[in-house]
Amino acid sequence: MSLRLGTFFLLLLATTASGQLDQLQGLNGLQDVPLTGLSQPDNNPLGAVALALHPEDWKHAEGEHFIYHYVRSFVATRISVEAEFNFRVVAQVLEKEAPASERKSHIYIFDRPGDWREFQKAGELEPWSGGIQSAGSLFLLSDPSYKFSGNTVCHEIAHLLLYRYYGSHIPCWLNEGFAEYVSRNSRASYQRARGYLAKPHSSSLAPEELIPLDQLTAMIRPPNEQVDIFYDESERLVRFLAQADQTRFLALLQVMAGGEEFEHALLRVYAGTFASRSDFEEKFHSYASRDL
Numbered sequence: 001m002s003l004r005l006g007t008f009f010l011l012l013l014a015t016t017a018s019g020q021l022d023q024l025q026g027l028n029g030l031q032d033v034p035l036t037g038l039s040q041p042d043n044n045p046l047g048a049v050a051l052a053l054h055p056e057d058w059k060h061a062e063g064e065h066f067i068y069h070y071v072r073s074f075v076a077t078r079i080s081v082e083a084e085f086n087f088r089v090v091a092q093v094l095e096k097e098a099p100a101s102e103r104k105s106h107i108y109i110f111d112r113p114g115d116w117r118e119f120q121k122a123g124e125l126e127p128w129s130g131g132i133q134s135a136g137s138l139f140l141l142s143d144p145s146y147k148f149s150g151n152t153v154c155h156e157i158a159h160l161l162l163y164r165y166y167g168s169h170i171p172c173w174l175n176e177g178f179a180e181y182v183s184r185n186s187r188a189s190y191q192r193a194r195g196y197l198a199k200p201h202s203s204s205l206a207p208e209e210l211i212p213l214d215q216l217t218a219m220i221r222p223p224n225e226q227v228d229i230f231y232d233e234s235e236r237l238v239r240f241l242a243q244a245d246q247t248r249f250l251a252l253l254q255v256m257a258g259g260e261e262f263e264h265a266l267l268r269v270y271a272g273t274f275a276s277r278s279d280f281e282e283k284f285h286s287y288a289s290r291d292l
Contacts, residue, residue: 029077030061030068038067042106044137049122050108053115062104066138070109075144079109079153086154089186090161095250105160107138116141128227133159154183166257173216174256177234181242184235202239202292203232207285213237217262233288240287244273 035051038060050069051058057071063080065087070076091097110116119125119139125132131140131152138156158179162170184201211226211233222230242249252269256262263277274280 032059067106075111082153086157131156151183154186155179170257173234177238180235181238205288
């Protein structure tokens with residue numbers, strides 16, 4: 001897929017999703033139900049950790065694709081609209097049918113930073129994380145004092161759908177890079193649908209900033225000393241591959257989720273697009289340094 005066609009694809013997707021937002025915003029607020037009244041329990045140990053923190057404060061509700069656990073209803077209602085919007089966007093980018101609504105993922109919404117820090121400590125999470133997908137459940141910090149929530153909701157929903165469709169063996173750079181790529185695009189679409197001027201941002205990277213690709217693609221977690229570079233470079237790499245050819249990118253995602261190594265999968269799936277590994281790296285380095 002050419003850059004022009006890739007851009008057209010994203011614009012078409014954003015237009016479709018924007019129409020869906022109009023429908024979603026017409027929904028009533030979430031209706032509180034008892035924890036025991038939920039249609040599906042969450043057996044995730046992290047869910048139990050979350051609900052054990054200030055248990056008297058938690059409320060619960062159900063939406064089309066998610067079960068929500070929250071403290072303040074107005075925060076959860078906003079997150080529920082955003083979550084459903086992003087669910088549809090990510091599923092469309094992956095060219096997948098939306099999973100059956102009978103299977104609902106749980107979203108735990110922390111709207112007080114102090115509570116989130118308690119949860120990070122109790123759950124042994126990275127101190128810089130603002131959200132996490134774990135075994136099909138989402139845990140998010142959504143501070144209502146901030147007007148804009150960033151792309152955390154879509155980022156974590158992208159992880160959720162990758163987990164559902166492709167399992168848990170997607171390489172770290174591909175998992176995080178795709179989540180950043182689709183969430184930046186979706187967040188801009190969501191803001192435009194609400195009347196704001198917004199466009200997706202992809203950070204350019206100078207050649208000397210780049211993590212060598214053989215190191216990047218072998219990492220099993222973001223390096224603490226280069227977290228921002230890891231996310232930005234992974235996002236730019238996924239954007240480069242997806243805009244080069246969306247169909248081939250999805251094929252690459254499929255085979256790498258199955259355990260195929262990046263270099264072998266890249267040259268096989270993108271045969272005719274990149275003549276060699278060095279040709280690929282040269283083109284990517286040029287792309288990474290451009291402002292988009």
